[in-house]
Amino acid sequence: MTEARKQPAEERRHRNNRVIAAVCLAFFGGMIGMAYAAVPLYQLFCQVTGYGGTTQRVDQYSDRVLDQEITVRFDANTTGGLPWEFRPEQRHISMPIGETVQVAYFAKNNSTRPTRGRASFNVAPAMAGAYFNKVECFCFTDQELKPGGSLDMPVIFYIDPDIVNVPELKNVKTITLSYTFFPLNEDKPVAASSNKDASADSNIGG
Structure with missing residues (x-):
């Protein structure tokens, strides 16, 4: 009887732990999603309401x-x-x-x-x-x-x-x-472009 009672109790505990872990993961994922969505949602809010002087x-x-x-x-x-x-x-x-x-x-x-x-x-x-x-x-x-x-x-x-x-x-x-x-950042640094041109000139001269 003791073993029979002990086994369901352990199963319930494991099941509860899995539920808690799933809830925590869902909450964590939701927070990450909200963080990524915060900027576009804020921009949309500004555009709709004119908040912050947005036209x-x-x-x-x-x-x-x-x-x-x-x-x-x-x-x-x-x-x-x-x-x-x-x-x-x-x-x-x-x-x-x-x-x-x-x-x-x-x-x-x-x-x-x-x-x-x-x-x-x-x-x-x-x-x-x-x-x-x-x-x-x-x-x-x-x-x-x-x-x-x-x-x-x-x-x-x-x-x-x-x-x-x-x-x-x-x-x-x-x-x-x-x-x-x-x-805005340029596609390639000026120094890199100059080095590339110098290398090309060297190859032509060779």
């Missing part, structure tokens, strides 16, 4: 224009030692709320080698990002400029008329759209 991406122009103007200022920056001149073609515009407008930013590579960059952006005040609708934009697209090369980059946007219904924003008269270009 909205739309596919069509505004169909409603208010008899009320707002001023949009344009800001441009570079970071990470990117050797570019980067600026808006105009510093600000005054526009009817809901009107679709086009502006442009200008970039020029002041270095003697090809360089690549990508722009991030934000809107101030941050809450206005949910009502800043961009139809066309160069943001988050890799841009490559040859030595001395330049590029005009259009931005087509409008301010959602619903912005006047938001108590915190109804008295906002100015919105700032800011872009920052940062460098």
Whole structure:
């Protein structure tokens, strides 16, 4: 009887241990999955809500224009030692709320080698990002400029008329759209390219 009772008890204990181990593994795997998903989910949250000054991406122009103007200022920056001149073609515009407008930013590579960059952006005040609708934009697209090369980059946007219904924003008269270009890593280091060219010249001379 003792052995008979002891064996089921051990089986139950082993079974319970397996269940606990499975739960722990599932929890650990879930935490890893959440960590990998955190960044894209946060970006999606920002795009949907405009949180942190993230603008909205739309596919069509505004169909409603208010008899009320707002001023949009344009800001441009570079970071990470990117050797570019980067600026808006105009510093600000005054526009009817809901009107679709086009502006442009200008970039020029002041270095003697090809360089690549990508722009991030934000809107101030941050809450206005949910009502800043961009139809066309160069943001988050890799841009490559040859030595001395330049590029005009259009931005087509409008301010959602619903912005006047938001108590915190109804008295906002100015919105700032800011872009920052940062460098992208080159496919191959300049030193490696120079060594390769020197090796080729050596082989030709031999």
